[in-house]
Amino acid sequence: MSDRRTTRTATHWGVYDVETEEDSIASVRPWPLDPDPSPLGQSLDAVDGPTRVQRPAVRKSWLEGGPGQGRRGGEAFVEVNWDKALDLVASELERVRRDHGNQAIYAGSYGWASAGRFHHAQSQVHRFMSAIGGYTRSVNSYSLAAAEVIVPHVVGHRYGDVQLGSTSLGVVAEKTDLIVCFGGIPLKNAQVQNGGQGQHRIRDLLMQARHNGCRFVNVSPIAADVDRELEAQWLAPRPNSDTAIMLGLAHTLVTEGLHDPAFLDRYCVGAAPFLSYVKGDRDGQPKDADWAAAISGLEAEELRQLARQMAASRTMLNVSWSLQRAEHGEQTFWMVIVLAALLGQIGLPGGGFTLGYGAVGSVGNGAARFKQPTLPPLPNPVDSYIPVARIADMLENPGEAYSYNGQQRHYPDIRLIYWAGGNPFHHHQDLNRLVEAWQKPDTVIVNEPFWTATARHADIVLPTTTPLERNDLSGSSADDFLVLMEQALPPRGDARNDYDIFCGLAARLGVLERFGEGRNEAQWLETIYETFRQQSNELPAYERFRSKGYLQFGNGHAGQVRRVLFEDFRRDPQANPLPTPSGRIEIWSERIEGFKLSDCPPHPAWLAGEEWLGAARANSFPLHLLTHQPATRLHSQLDAGSHSRAHKVRDREAVLVHPRDAEARGISEGDIVRLFNDRGACLAGARLTTDIRPGVICLPTGAWYDPEVPGQAGSLDKHGNPNVLTRDRGTSGLAQGSSAQSCLVQLERYDADAPPVTAFVPPPLTE
Structure with a gap:
């Protein structure tokens, strides 16, 4: 009888006990301490699937002809041994550094990677690149770039600090009468937390609020963005109209005397010119409920009634991250803060605003907020960076000027891309444009466990382990747990840990001591834990932690920390000013006014975009794709x-797809359909539902990019990757963030024989 063994691993979506038998997964069970475990753990079986990269592989034309030869995305790969692969990578890094300088290496390596604190791919590649003299990096995120730039201008604090300081949902459950959710509170997203999540609490806390009488309003084109059990009132607007809706609410508050002038006077600056804009004094157009209704497709009286309910209640305004991933996305997050200021409830228990309940599991979860162990970074000697969503712009336009947060910057000339722990052919927009831009560098190197589209579009692919094949620590500074991750399986094929790969390269480039400091995996885990333990004398020594397998912070009261966002500021704004130029909430920003941006005025405003259902483009592409x-x-x-x-x-x-839109196109449940616009086309499977606004369709991100003709820009994606359709334009000249949610398409039934999905079939391989 074979031996069975149970080990524990952690992911961004939870902690699991993994039972193995004969070096294979027998079962995956949720951690008993998790009250609401995610089913995503069942996909850990992909570790043994056909998509694994088994050995180092080099694109055939690159291997035979050198850097820049052939075309990425459609060629066969030649498998080589590790010494050959590392020699090739080290030689190419040295060539680019010598001939073009370290700024010619783009190693932003954006992506979620694994939940491990030591074997975190970006931390590893950034430390290595800094050790060899630096690299061009990226700033901000695809998820939140517009918010990350605008929020500090409005309230002074970094966006991440505002998010971590969000009012605890335990306080909301006790004090809040009404939660207005712009973009919903999608519980599927709350199942995920960058770095790991020991317990999922958001669902229970929201249900507690509903049980206590809190009412929910879901302002979203999708009904399921708020759980049915919360019994939310559903207002289904046109996508991208949220700023106009908030302005309409603001107009009702002001003209009916329901706002709080005393709060504006004491805690804000710039209210007068903004209110003049709302009333239409400057342009002759009052931003009233009728105006907002015409833009959003909602009923004007519904908006007036909602404004009155907000003023009569302890009200929390919540905004989804997705709303700022749109044209002029900065305006939505700025406007929700201003709308909360008009209500005068910022800093009160259960009132004010939150930027992302339900976006990830940390927002409002009441965690103790310990800084977690981490691989210490090395300083990057190169001061070269781009906003993360502008990678195709950078590759296509070296030396070109662009604006970013009040600066005039220039794109570097990138000759080598090194990617680890992410998949730009998932998260970037307009993939057909990226396919062409990706051909520009001399060399693309990828550390990757799986044959993703990014690996297929590389020149050298180095196979890495998955978290199940190594030891690590998992934890988030937004969670109450630190979990020991135990190696459950031996490495598959010739896979190596990222750390071991970079040690091999560091040795060849003469920086092994600087990068690795003479430590192996076990020594690093103990080192980073003991560094972390210096925060508190109450934490156990490393061996005691290993024996138990996890730490729970918060003195045994996980999830019960009481927070009220900006409570101290409200109590005494002179003693606790905000770190804005004025020390107060900036409804009008003189700093942004000085940037003189045509697409980002000095106060929140409605700016019509090029791709929404009210644009001329909707005549050709009449469906808004979310x-x-x-x-x-x-x-x-x-x-x-x-x-x-x-x-x-x-x-x-x-x-x-809404049944009305399906019927007009002869589409039935389960049909294969073609989504298309002038940027690209993809196939998907139709799922009909009345829980989406007519004229809007929704295709989730993340289906592995699978073009019918590999490596050919414009080829039909067979699998349903929406980013062959989305626009690759910045939110504005302020943040240059992703505007993926501003996308118009057409939809039709696909009557031809659908080509088979081959996303999970490795590319041709030779020895």
């Missing part, structure tokens, strides 16, 4: 796993 986080995986991670694949429609990603 692309949200899938319920069956984290972005593109483990798309090849059983849980993700079980929820596809005829092997393709499911697109939500």
